[in-house]
Amino acid sequence: MQPQKKQRLTTLENNSSRPLDRYLSSSTSSSSIPPASSSEIDEINLTSAPSSPTTASISISQTTTASASISQTNVGKSSYIWNHGTKTSQNGKDRWQCSLCRQSYALSGSSTTNQREHLKSHHGIYDSKEPVDTRQSNIDNYQRPPIRLDILRKLIVEWIVDRRHSFNETQSEALRKIFEYLDPRSTKALMSAKTTRRDVTNCFQIAKTMIKERLSLARSRIHISYDLWTSPNHKAMIAIVAHWMGEDYKVKTALLAVKEVYGEHTGSSIADIVYPVMKEYDIHRRFGYFVGDNATNNDTSLQHLDSRMREEGYDGFEPENRRLRCFAHEMQIAVKGLLFGPNVKELEEYPATAEVTEKEKLEYEKKKWRAFGAIGKLHNVVKYIRGSPQRREAYSKSIVREQLEKLAKKKLKVPVMDNDTRWGSVMDMVDYARENRQYLHMYCLDTAELDEDRLTDQDWIDLDAVWHYYK
Numbered sequence: 001m002q003p004q005k006k007q008r009l010t011t012l013e014n015n016s017s018r019p020l021d022r023y024l025s026s027s028t029s030s031s032s033i034p035p036a037s038s039s040e041i042d043e044i045n046l047t048s049a050p051s052s053p054t055t056a057s058i059s060i061s062q063t064t065t066a067s068a069s070i071s072q073t074n075v076g077k078s079s080y081i082w083n084h085g086t087k088t089s090q091n092g093k094d095r096w097q098c099s100l101c102r103q104s105y106a107l108s109g110s111s112t113t114n115q116r117e118h119l120k121s122h123h124g125i126y127d128s129k130e131p132v133d134t135r136q137s138n139i140d141n142y143q144r145p146p147i148r149l150d151i152l153r154k155l156i157v158e159w160i161v162d163r164r165h166s167f168n169e170t171q172s173e174a175l176r177k178i179f180e181y182l183d184p185r186s187t188k189a190l191m192s193a194k195t196t197r198r199d200v201t202n203c204f205q206i207a208k209t210m211i212k213e214r215l216s217l218a219r220s221r222i223h224i225s226y227d228l229w230t231s232p233n234h235k236a237m238i239a240i241v242a243h244w245m246g247e248d249y250k251v252k253t254a255l256l257a258v259k260e261v262y263g264e265h266t267g268s269s270i271a272d273i274v275y276p277v278m279k280e281y282d283i284h285r286r287f288g289y290f291v292g293d294n295a296t297n298n299d300t301s302l303q304h305l306d307s308r309m310r311e312e313g314y315d316g317f318e319p320e321n322r323r324l325r326c327f328a329h330e331m332q333i334a335v336k337g338l339l340f341g342p343n344v345k346e347l348e349e350y351p352a353t354a355e356v357t358e359k360e361k362l363e364y365e366k367k368k369w370r371a372f373g374a375i376g377k378l379h380n381v382v383k384y385i386r387g388s389p390q391r392r393e394a395y396s397k398s399i400v401r402e403q404l405e406k407l408a409k410k411k412l413k414v415p416v417m418d419n420d421t422r423w424g425s426v427m428d429m430v431d432y433a434r435e436n437r438q439y440l441h442m443y444c445l446d447t448a449e450l451d452e453d454r455l456t457d458q459d460w461i462d463l464d465a466v467w468h469y470y471k
Helices: 002-024 038-047 060-073 113-123 149-162 167-171 173-182 184-189 193-216 267-280 296-311 327-340 344-348 358-370 374-385 389-396 399-408 424-435 437-445 448-453 457-470
Strands: 085-090 093-098 104-106 222-230 236-245 251-260 287-292 323-325
Touching (some): 167 173, 222 267, 327 374, 327 424
Parallel strands (some): 222 287
Antiparallel strands (some): 222 236
């Protein structure tokens, strides 16, 4: 009989302590829930199994004695609600107060319906003595874990920022229905557009504080890189990035700021934006090297940064010695030079001549590109296809595609265009052409404007050679 007693005791202990362990031992409880006092924790822990190694050998009579003691502690109450709450008094009336969230309910005779429903709906705690209808689906007996609204709101902020959604996205009725379907409690995390905007700002400030702390623990000087670019809404922007060796001796990188640039993009105007950011993160006294492309305003911006530091009494630096070149930009120049020669920018320019039509300029440009062989002819073909939505659609849905659809079994994508800012763009264009050779060839056969740019067998051999050489 002894093994059966041990088994019954283990079941009793597990049923009484499992819900409590879930909330008391977890470090991820909601920040909106105040911690229980030491006296409350002591009272709750009365139902926990003792840590003595002789637990398994405790007799049934000892367990009964412990249960009686618990009933006396809870003022004669034996309901499981007293394992998770205490008796309080408010305006001369007795109330039950939840130890997990401090919510309280009036005590009405022997009824504990409100308290039991509270423990079920808010904390997923059920009475272990309550009979379970085994005929019901498991989902009916599922105990939902608590929801941390602070974490959920942070996840919503990350989603808003990552996908570039509008702040009023959280007010979408369709989104609310999704949250309500998953868990009605989660809808409390859907805030107004104004509150969502404030949440984004708060998360940004927290992230900035964390970056400042990491920078203060750097094992090296703080190196920076910045570059100007045009946003999709046609604003001139500058991104400022820091690079350093962390306390774990690993290289770290962090975006410090993205600022709008007003007026001329001179070295002085760039320094006017970069220097305050350096001071904000307290890296102006630990500045190491600058990495950037070959633009002249990057050189002058370092000179102005040096001047700003010296004017405020800080140690300056030698701009020429702290200037490093961007390897990707250098590679872009080298590849373009090898493919098209040193005067590649002239390919897109037309000599100033009076009374020249746009068609004549276009033909002149195509002729210059064509002179560079296979790469130039491919450039002309791709540029023609991408020249208008109608041409793109014609390329994707032409008779050529219908004839080859059974063979290819894939939808044609718009050809990739080379550009002046990414050295790999030429290789991307060649990659696409090699994979879609038959489609481009058939399209050129059906397009009279591309007769002179039609790629021959020798041109394809040259493209293969370029691809293998630069790959």
